[in-house]
Amino acid sequence: xxxxxxxxxxxxxxxxxxxxNDDNLNFINLSYPSNFPNMIIPNNNPLTEEGINLGRHLxxxxxxxxxxxxxxxSCHKQDNAFSDPSQYSNGVNQAIGARNASAIINPGWQLxxxxxGKSNSLEEQAVRPIFNxxxxxxxxxxxxxxxxxxSELYIELFCKAxxxxxxxxxxxxxxxxxFQRTLISSNSRFDQWLNGQVMFTQEEIxxxxxxxxxxGDCFHCHPIGLFTDxxxxxxxxxxxxxxxxxxxxxGLLVDKGSFKSPTLRNIEFSAPYMHxxxxxxxxxxxxxxxxxxxxxxxxxxxxxxxxxGLFLSxxxxxxxxxxxxxxxxxxxxxxxxxSNPFNN
Amino acid sequence: MSCDPxxxxxxxxxxxxxxxxxxxxxxxxxxxxxDAVWFxxxxxxxxxxxxxxxxxxLYVLSDIILYFEDGSSQLLDDYFFINTDDPSTFYKSxxxxxxxxxxxxxxxxxxxxxxxxxxxxxxxxxxxxxxxPNLNGVNxxxxxxxxxMKVEGKYLEDGESSFYNAHTGPINAQDYSILIDQLxxxxxxxxxxxVNLNNFFNDPLYDISLFxxxxxxxxxxxxxxxxxxxxxxxxxxxx
Numbered sequence: 328x329x330x331x332x333x334x335x336x337x338x339x340x341x342x343x344x345x346x347x348n349d350d351n352l353n354f355i356n357l358s359y360p361s362n363f364p365n366m367i368i369p370n371n372n373p374l375t376e377e378g379i380n381l382g383r384h385l386x387x388x389x390x391x392x393x394x395x396x397x398x399x400x401s402c403h404k405q406d407n408a409f410s411d412p413s414q415y416s417n418g419v420n421q422a423i424g425a426r427n428a429s430a431i432i433n434p435g436w437q438l439x440x441x442x443x444g445k446s447n448s449l450e451e452q453a454v455r456p457i458f459n460x461x462x463x464x465x466x467x468x469x470x471x472x473x474x475x476x477x478s479e480l481y482i483e484l485f486c487k488a489x490x491x492x493x494x495x496x497x498x499x500x501x502x503x504x505x506f507q508r509t510l511i512s513s514n515s516r517f518d519q520w521l522n523g524q525v526m527f528t529q530e531e532i533x534x535x536x537x538x539x540x541x542x543g544d545c546f547h548c549h550p551i552g553l554f555t556d557x558x559x560x561x562x563x564x565x566x567x568x569x570x571x572x573x574x575x576x577x578g579l580l581v582d583k584g585s586f587k588s589p590t591l592r593n594i595e596f597s598a599p600y601m602h603x604x605x606x607x608x609x610x611x612x613x614x615x616x617x618x619x620x621x622x623x624x625x626x627x628x629x630x631x632x633x634x635x636g637l638f639l640s641x642x643x644x645x646x647x648x649x650x651x652x653x654x655x656x657x658x659x660x661x662x663x664x665x666s667n668p669f670n671n
Numbered sequence: 672m673s674c675d676p677x678x679x680x681x682x683x684x685x686x687x688x689x690x691x692x693x694x695x696x697x698x699x700x701x702x703x704x705x706d707a708v709w710f711x712x713x714x715x716x717x718x719x720x721x722x723x724x725x726x727x728x729l730y731v732l733s734d735i736i737l738y739f740e741d742g743s744s745q746l747l748d749d750y751f752f753i754n755t756d757d758p759s760t761f762y763k764s765x766x767x768x769x770x771x772x773x774x775x776x777x778x779x780x781x782x783x784x785x786x787x788x789x790x791x792x793x794x795x796x797x798x799x800x801x802x803x804p805n806l807n808g809v810n811x812x813x814x815x816x817x818x819x820m821k822v823e824g825k826y827l828e829d830g831e832s833s834f835y836n837a838h839t840g841p842i843n844a845q846d847y848s849i850l851i852d853q854l855x856x857x858x859x860x861x862x863x864x865x866v867n868l869n870n871f872f873n874d875p876l877y878d879i880s881l882f883x884x885x886x887x888x889x890x891x892x893x894x895x896x897x898x899x900x901x902x903x904x905x906x907x908x909x910x
Contacts, residue, residue, distance in 0.1 A: 362788050364798060438796060535807075535809055540810060540888060541885035541886075551802070552788075552791075552798075555799070628823035628834045628835070629823065632834075
């Protein structure tokens, strides 16, 4: 068996033995609100200005795909809160995925990645699309690193970020993870209201009361703060499953049809919705929960109105949507630090 | 009444939590078909006389006091979080200054310890899973803090199944946590705490159907459940 990629780093010593012994890395302390937990940062991958900059370039550069056509940003667009407005994304050779590309919002606090939680860290997640047939479609780290080694830009950026004269697969993953940890959204209208900077309209107040009580019961899976419980639920989308979701990872029958609760921050920008992008609009999503969802042996008990419905009035739906829109953070999707560095 | 720190004899107390509906042990996280298993066995709330299942239970035990064979005791500055979706939370290991022979605790947090976002960095995803909403003045029933307990599942009534969410916590800033009296056992370093979840609902009667699927802002339901501390916990020792 040939080990294509795994836990061991792939590295290849190069001829460029210029000095990379500049120890002046600029370590970064990110700021975020007090109602966010401490960010999960591995001890061996502290954030540095240089590492973040490298990761940002790698994120936006199609050089990571086997034919130089697709980058991470092809499916995770800043305008869409780093999700894809298409239901399914195109990878190399126009291959089409089977799930909607997850939004990347506050990933530094996520315990699981991808809709089924197949990855337990950003570093682990960053590897998967590089070798996925329907994403960046590489066969080996060797081919990825070979392309990067041909770039003077990356030789310089890797030197600055990791003080090494070679390009290491671990460093690729670490830099991508560092950049993604900076993708913090905490300046929504809701945050500003909590801080007393703005007043809510009556619709927004009513909507919050629906959201955060069992009238609408959104808050159990999307608790205030990060607006995700970092857990998996079958939210009654289907009575029979085409995609088994979390079950594919755990093998537990109880997990059939369960998917990770996404954050609702910036939900306005990250349509379409659900793991398969089946709902085009927020109104569709609200209608689904108002309907109550479809019953199945594994539907989550938190979907307690399955088969019954919430019976939200038209005004309550308007109110709930008004509240959800307060979770939009325009400064996140317009943050120049998160944008494509090759456009600068 | 706490232990004399100058006379500490360090030891361990290992605790395993097991869950039951009366005599039937529940194996959460196991690979089974929930509906088929639960509704075809006789897991009946005898006071109410209809069947129900428990899909998951999450609860907090705080104000934990350990009692030692020499008559001393120790109040722990930590709490236990049990999540049946995460069986690793069933096991607790404590360094203790003696050999234990008793334990008492509170289901949930006292008002004093139930502070909004206070446990935000705690392990086992506790904060996200147990957060009690704070509506920031919009609805004074909910002023933040944490759930005490979340027991969820289905019940059968007249052949129809419905979901219930028995979630307890503070409403209107009122404390509904439950103090559990000392459970005594022969001095040991390993115990099993058996949790009969059925008794959350039995004494006094908690009628799932009457109180409905959602009870977080139902004072009567919270009050009823807050009186149901009897017979839930028992201890057996491992030799």
